[in-house]
Amino acid sequence: MLQIENLSVDFRVDSGWISSVTDVSFTLGPRASLGIVGESGSGKSVTALSVLRLHAARNTRMRGRIMFDGQDLLTLPERRMREIRGRDIAMIFQDPMHSLNPVLTIGDQIGETLRIHQKLDAAAAQKAAIGLLDMVRIPDAARRVTDYPHQLSGGMRQRVMIAMAIACRPRLLIADEPTTALDVTVQAQILDLLRDLREEIGMSVILISHDLGLVAEFAERVLVMYAGELVEEAPSLTMFARPAHPYSEGLLKAIPSADEDVGRLYAIPGRIPDPGRRPPGCNFAPRCPLVQPACTAAPPPLATMEPGHLIRCPVRLAAMETTG
């Protein structure tokens, strides 16, 4: 359904063009779930926003192809993209308070999507909004539909955002850090809801998060991004049980454990390089415990370790081949 081929995204900044995302490729089938994980600045959001073509066109250069249902979204006229956004592909973000309009009721805001895409009149849109609030498990939906965003808790507001996103039964929902601003219990409820809605509506979901544990639990497959590149792709169980790239290993080690008293929490030493200051070879080399001289000479390719499991680390790949 979605096939991203060699996507690169550059932004214009004061000093010229910087490369934010480099040569990213992946596919997503119908009713599938995919997680994208990485530290802040790794290129997760830029990749997701590219699918909806939400970057300011004047300051952005995009290369590659984003095939959705056989058409390349990067070459569609803006008028066609407007039809696809919200109807076929929807997106939810981290902070629902900033995405909701404080002076409109939640019913009006959900109804707006339906009025635009499905041409419903106001009464029908209000009725459908109540149905959607029920679907996202907001209790007493008929009464809550006239509430304003500030009358709801953070978790409820995120449910409203999800109701808006699924209003047109999209085939793809992109959730960009949808639970980061919520406490742990609410976080689990929202992920359960997304899982159930994926089944009910038959949509695919891309979940973006900095939390590898959360993504691996939710999605069938996980992509790990670092400094604008894919560094590992694997089924979630594999990624969680035996991540191969040293960066993925670091992300896994950084997840706090409830069972063990680890003393100090682990953090990957160093920081992600800025887009304009990436090293000449492997982007992760300056932070990597396995670094060898060859790593700093040339950028490593993404290679297949086993079917469905790709990594961008020749050192680890060679070690795996030696040990069989």
Ligand SMILES: Nc1ncnc2c1ncn2[C@@H]1O[C@H](COP(=O)(O)OP(=O)(O)OP(=O)(O)O)[C@@H](O)[C@H]1O
């Ligand atoms: N409009 C823009 N102009 C210039 N640089 C940008 C722009 N948008 C993103 N970038 C840069 O591209 C890189 C990737 O950003 P992106 O937001 O995708 O990271 P992320 O992995 O989603 O992190 P976060 O979790 O913080 O959102 C960052 O270095 C960011 O500063």
